[in-house]
Amino acid sequence: MSIKATQLNKKPTIYKYQAVRNVPVQSVQIQDAFWGPKLKVLREVSSYDLLNKFENDGALRNFDFVAEGENGFHSGEPWFDGLVYETIRGISDILASSYDEHLDHRVDDIIDRIVRAQAAGDDGYINTYTMLDRPGQRWGENGGFLRWQHDVYNAGCLVEAAVHHYKATGKTTLLKAAVQFTNHMCEIMGPPPKRNIVPAHSLPEEAVLKLYQLALDEPVLGAAMKVPFAAQEYLELVTFWIHNRGNHEGRYSHGGEYAQDHKPVLEQDEAVGHAVRATLLYAGLTALYLCTGEAPYLETAKKLWDNISYQKSHITGGVGAVHHDEKFGANYELPDNGYLETCAGAGMGFFSWNLFLATGESRYIDKLETILYNIVLAGRSIDGHKYFYENPLVSKGGHNRWEWHSCPCCPPMIIKILPELASYIYAYDHKGAFVNLYIGSESQMTIGEVHVSFKQQTNYPWAGAVGITVTPEREASFSIRLRIPEWSGQYAIRVNDQAVSFELENGYAVLNRVWSPGDTIQLDLEMPVHLVEVHPNVTTHADKAAIRRGPVLYCLESVDNEKYVNGTILYTREALRENHMERKLPLNPVFEAEYDATFFDGAVLVRTTDEAGSPLTAIPYPYWNNRSRGTMVLWLQHDHPAQQEGWENKLYRTIE
16 A cells, blocks of 8 residues: 555755755645646646657667567667656656556656566666667767767756655655665766766756765665665765866867866856756756855856846746857857747756755746746746747747657646745745745745644735745744745735735845734735837847736737737738737836636736737637637837846846
């Protein structure tokens, strides 16, 4: 009989030098009108969709061929092992918060196939592409190509999946495989006389640190599995990977800037190269600080985050502007048709979360919120079956979600980050609690020596009213910090229906008081429709503006904005599409925001008129391409005075 995750008492990965502590996904129950339906589709549709499609692609059969040891061939790309592991990681977090026995057994069957394949060797190594197609070229050596083979990347995905699966279910089968593989890497990788092998695709850095922390938290677990932990060696391995970027002695470069292998990480001050690799590397760099407390790691991570957020991030939170090499462009190179891979958005979300844990600053949650409500949700269709690889801000009708892809890396990233949503809502430190995201939910945490329950009710992001009931087990003095979103102008806070004084600290309204069981907090965020402008150095958006309401960006789709007269199309469809994409807003447009319960699972639509007085309807950006295969545009023509001042630590701001 399987143990339900909710019956386990596994704490999340918490590193020694976190300024803020996170809560496990199973300690938060989401009961939210906005996120509830989307997470239900993730759990009941997308998780099975991914497993079925990987089965059909032959990705799972690859493990069977390795286990059988003869007459096998590899199906799919070399990184398919990693994508299967990433899917297991995401499903593990789903099981932790909302147990599904059938899904649990489905994952167990896949884990058995993985373990049988690993057992075909004698040293813990498992990478089906290399074992089936390049058996003499492990780690890209002997004429191989690690950047293509993804041996280390796949290993990292296995390790991360194993830690999450163990914490969700208490099962150790996959964890034992991951420990064997990591111990093997520690034996062969490192300073001389070991081999100079570093990941050609980042992710293993943070993954191995999660295993390191588990080894510290549960040191007897290794003995119980009969596979010893080597915690210090795990930390040394990740430190080697970070510091050995740019050192190509005894190995080839992974493409220089492409894989952030052009110089040591601590000397890098600009985000360059493949955006997914970069953001996952920076997330790992931040995690290394959280483990060691060594300031240069945090200083470098913050510098790179600032460069992305204030010079290289699109308004939706998407990153990676250039199609060639799926990479970052130059500073302020932010074209409407930028690449903006879903994976890169998720990677930036993980990076931002780690920096919040390191600092307690709300700007990192602001970035995470933008990514969650825009890029991540846009990456999957409402029905849960189709996906975006790229997320441009303009389409002439040729960009559509696909049911599957020859490189289906983005769906597993979506299924990794969305189940983590529960753990992003609340956090705590020795002073009290943080409320980061406004999502209907219940949670429990221990502040000091007092057990405290929180219940949040809201219709965010469609409405700005947030109600929070605080129930400590007894009267206790502590702080509750409410994030004031960067988009928010006017807001009010009441406790037990009385206005209260508070201080702002790191973007949070801090409520210090003695809390009694049943105390209530009411946060009211005004949520008007805003026009947003971009930094004047972004020349592609000169004389343009974007529509935003709360954390959600809006776009125009041709299905809502083509002109008809008595049911007859006024011009040719091609002309209408071009006309729709060039619509211009008046200097001071008047917006009407209206909630439409029939628009999928409900949404606020925005209506206005263009400069000629013709009606316009704007929909939330993540909902586009669910009703038609028409055109879409986010940045609209708009004449407004260019302001050259006041752009410090800003890339976008409201037009006043």
